[in-house]
Amino acid sequence: MAEIRYIDGLRQAIEREMERDTSVIVLGExxxxxxxxxxxxxxxxxxxxxxxxxxPISEDSIMGMATGAAIAGRRPIIEIMFIxxxxxxxxxxxxxxxxxxxxxxxxxxxxxVIRLQQGAVGGWGAQHxxxxxxxxxxxxxxxxxxxxxxSDALGLLRAAIRDNDPVLFLEHRGLYFRKxxxxxxxxxxxxxxxxxxxxxxxxxxxxYSKMVWEAVAAAxxxxxxxxxxxxxxxxxxxxxxxxxxxxxxxRTHHALVVHEAVVHGGLGAExxxxxxxxxxxxxxxxxxxxxxxxxxxxxSPVLEDAFVPNAKLIVRCAEQMIGP
Amino acid sequence: MSGRRNYEGVAENSDILHRDMxxxxxxxxxFEERVIDLCHRKQLAGLVHVGIGQEGVAVGVATAxxxxxxxxxxxxxxxxxxxxxxxxxxxxxxxxGKDTGCCRGRGxxxxxxxxxxxxxxxxxxxxxxxxxxxxxALVARExxxxxxxxxxxxxxxxxxxxxxxxxASLWKLPVVLVCENNxxxxxxxxxxxxVVSHVSVHGQPYDMASQIVDGNDTLAVLEAARNAVxxxxxxxxxxxxxxxxxxxxxxxxxxxxxxxxxxEVDEWRGKxxxxxxxxxxxxxxxxxxxxxxxxxxxxxxxxxxAVRFMQESPWPSSASVADFVYx
Ligand SMILES: Cc1ncc(C[n+]2csc(CCOP(=O)(O)OP(=O)(O)O)c2C)c(N)n1
Numbered sequence: 004m005a006e007i008r009y010i011d012g013l014r015q016a017i018e019r020e021m022e023r024d025t026s027v028i029v030l031g032e033x034x035x036x037x038x039x040x041x042x043x044x045x046x047x048x049x050x051x052x053x054x055x056x057x058x059p060i061s062e063d064s065i066m067g068m069a070t071g072a073a074i075a076g077r078r079p080i081i082e083i084m085f086i087x088x089x090x091x092x093x094x095x096x097x098x099x100x101x102x103x104x105x106x107x108x109x110x111x112x113x114x115x116v117i118r119l120q121q122g123a124v125g126g127w128g129a130q131h132x133x134x135x136x137x138x139x140x141x142x143x144x145x146x147x148x149x150x151x152x153x154s155d156a157l158g159l160l161r162a163a164i165r166d167n168d169p170v171l172f173l174e175h176r177g178l179y180f181r182k183x184x185x186x187x188x189x190x191x192x193x194x195x196x197x198x199x200x201x202x203x204x205x206x207x208x209x210x211y212s213k214m215v216w217e218a219v220a221a222a223x224x225x226x227x228x229x230x231x232x233x234x235x236x237x238x239x240x241x242x243x244x245x246x247x248x249x250x251x252x253x254r255t256h257h258a259l260v261v262h263e264a265v266v267h268g269g270l271g272a273e274x275x276x277x278x279x280x281x282x283x284x285x286x287x288x289x290x291x292x293x294x295x296x297x298x299x300x301x302x303s304p305v306l307e308d309a310f311v312p313n314a315k316l317i318v319r320c321a322e323q324m325i326g327p
Numbered sequence: 328m329s330g331r332r333n334y335e336g337v338a339e340n341s342d343i344l345h346r347d348m349x350x351x352x353x354x355x356x357x358f359e360e361r362v363i364d365l366c367h368r369k370q371l372a373g374l375v376h377v378g379i380g381q382e383g384v385a386v387g388v389a390t391a392x393x394x395x396x397x398x399x400x401x402x403x404x405x406x407x408x409x410x411x412x413x414x415x416x417x418x419x420x421x422x423x424g425k426d427t428g429c430c431r432g433r434g435x436x437x438x439x440x441x442x443x444x445x446x447x448x449x450x451x452x453x454x455x456x457x458x459x460x461x462x463x464a465l466v467a468r469e470x471x472x473x474x475x476x477x478x479x480x481x482x483x484x485x486x487x488x489x490x491x492x493x494x495a496s497l498w499k500l501p502v503v504l505v506c507e508n509n510x511x512x513x514x515x516x517x518x519x520x521x522v523v524s525h526v527s528v529h530g531q532p533y534d535m536a537s538q539i540v541d542g543n544d545t546l547a548v549l550e551a552a553r554n555a556v557x558x559x560x561x562x563x564x565x566x567x568x569x570x571x572x573x574x575x576x577x578x579x580x581x582x583x584x585x586x587x588x589x590x591e592v593d594e595w596r597g598k599x600x601x602x603x604x605x606x607x608x609x610x611x612x613x614x615x616x617x618x619x620x621x622x623x624x625x626x627x628x629x630x631x632x633a634v635r636f637m638q639e640s641p642w643p644s645s646a647s648v649a650d651f652v653y654x
Contacts, residue, residue, distance in 0.1 A: 028465070053465075053469075056465070058494070059490070059493060059494060059497070061487075061490035061491075061493070061494065063458070063486065063487045063490065064457075064458040064461070064487045064490035064491050064494060065458075066458070067455070067457070067458025067459050067461070067462060067487065068458050068459070068461045068462035068465070068494070069462055070458075070459055070462060071447075071458060071459035071460060071461060071462025071463040071464075071465075072462035072463065072465045072466055073462070074447060074448070074459070074463070075397065075447070075462070075463040075465075075466040075467070076466060077465070077466055079462075094452055094455065094487075095455070095458060095459075095487075098450075098451075098452050098455060099448075099450070099452070099455060099459060103440075103448060104651055104652070104653070104654070105433050105651045105652050106430060106433055106434045106438040106440070106448075107430050107433070107434060107438075107440035107442065107448070107651075108428070108429070108430035108431030108432070108433045108434065108440075108651055109431070109650075109651040110429075110430065110440050110441075110442040111440060111442060111447075111448070112654060143649075143652050144652055144653070146653075166654075167654035168653050168654050
């Protein structure tokens with residue numbers, strides 16, 4: 004089986020969809036030279052500058068342009084270099100892209116993919132490391148996915164491009180160069196289903212993106228201590244695949260949500276509330292959340308380590324939940 | 328599809344064309360006067376902006392465009408849409424929130440769309456449709472079509488407006504940027520919110536063609552818009568067409584209008600674009616007083632049909648509140 008890097012998965016997804024559908028176009032800053040990480044390298048040479056549009060640094064207008072191209076029949080993929088910069092494009096994203104289908108009574112369709120790169124790695128500090136997914140799960144009309152591995156980077160991006168609604172595609176910078184096997188490179192998965200990464204019986208760990216790998220490490224450690232953890236990789240953050248979560252919790256009776264984003268008001272709050280609403284009778288403990296403290300992302304490596312949750316914390320939290 | 332023109336077989340400046348334009352100006356005026364009336368009677372709700380006094384811009388621009396060209400509006404776009412042939416029934420029903428509205432009652436006055444006529448979108452976000460228009464222009468340029476987008480003097484101070492001037496000019500996009508300069512952004516006169524004397528001045532640093540036109544002179548708007556549309560279609564890139572005009576009513580229906588003097592409004596009432604265009608056509612013998620009366624009557628009758636349609640239409644079902652959020 005072939006192994007590829009996460010960024011190669013992203014590039015291959017874009018290439019394949021551009022090959023199969025001429026309405027797919029790419030817009031973003033520096034995309035003609037591959038962007039800062041090389042995801043879009045080689046695209047302009049293959050598909051030309053009418054389909055790979057290198058834009059000025061004008062986030063709000065690029066978001067609006069991509070939306071205006073989408074409602075006229077294109078399938079734009081827009082690259083926002085760092086999710087931190089999407090703050091500049093919030094009006095077009097939230098007021099137009101997310102709402103045009105609804106406000107037009109279904110006349111308009113916005114098949115748009117917004118690629119956003121995020122995550123706290125390497126001490127890039129407070130304006131290049133945020134995890135902002137909580138903002139967008141609150142906006143009706145948007146979808147959101149966050150792949151944890153190269154195979155999903157490839158498959159979910161293809162699914163996102165084919166989807167007829169705006170999809171925020173959250174890439175983790177700390178995963179760009181990890182390699183994974185691609186079991187079935189030809190398949191395009193469903194955009195909205197969670198995946199059970201590791202089956203287990205005592206505790207459900209609900210997580211996504213890079214934290215999946217901290218959970219995997221934690222599960223190995225927990226197994227040594229006699230606790231069998233089931234890891235659910237959400238993949239889709241909006242909508243949430245509640246069926247998979249609830250079925251798991253009904254078996255394990257314990258749920259722990261782990262994300263890199265700030266805990267306060269984060270996605271974990273929504274997940275926790277929904278589990279308690281639908282599976283309260285099955286729970287043996289409150290649903291717990293692990294995430295970053297209520298602080299901006301620090302630059303110092305020591306502080307960054309203290310900011311991002313890790314396997315050790317997951318193990319400790321799980322042990323407390325299960326008890327002796 | 329490639330740049331099909333409106334009014335096939337109708338000569339460019341024929342009486343037939345001009346009479347049709349005047350008829351549409353009356354339709355817009357009658358529609359919006361009735362909208363104000365219905366708001367006062369509480370039969371329409373919401374935040375409603377009318378463009379009474381600005382009909383010359385709406386009709387001049389619409390007449391310059393081809394059937395396959397795209398149009399984007401603002402928060403004040405009933406007239407922009409009606410000028411291009413939007414269905415008055417669907418529009419009136421939309422303002423009332425009825426299920427038969429052009430947007431099934433989900434949009435309302437500021438968010439009208441009639442995609443069948445390529446009326447792509449109005450918006451409640453000042454300046455918000457300008458980048459949408461540029462994006463649609465990426466598609467239009469492959470088809471030989473043009474995109475027109477309206478904005479106000481107030482919108483010229485949004486950051487995105489300047490981003491878009493740069494990009495439209497950089498890529499020579501087939502866009503016509505129609506500024507309805509009515510002298511006010513809400514309650515603030517242009518002199519207090521903008522340092523340059525005219526919005527079109529912004530064209531120059533972005534290497535963009537621009538033109539200032541008397542927006543209450545309907546034929547002057549038509550001429551300027553035609554030039555801009557031809558330039559866009561021929562690959563000459565974008566143009567700012569700044570139409571100097573005035574809204575004779577408040578910023579929104581219910582605006583107490585304490586920020587301007589009655590004699591200023593009176594002065595502009597004397598420059599009413601419908602009266603001016605009527606006298607041009609009468610002087611030329613293109614219409615008689617009777618023709619004009621008939622136009623007004625038929626416009627009012629058409630609007631009454633729309634009101635009846637709206638009143639008799641069903642409400643959307645409450646259960647459908649979350650329909651159309653996703654595909
Ligand atoms: C982004 C944004 N800011 C503020 C408003 C509130 N607002 C609505 S209309 C308006 C004035 C717009 O002036 P202009 O662009 O000249 O258009 P006009 O109303 O004169 O047609 C303002 C400030 C808004 N709708 N959107």
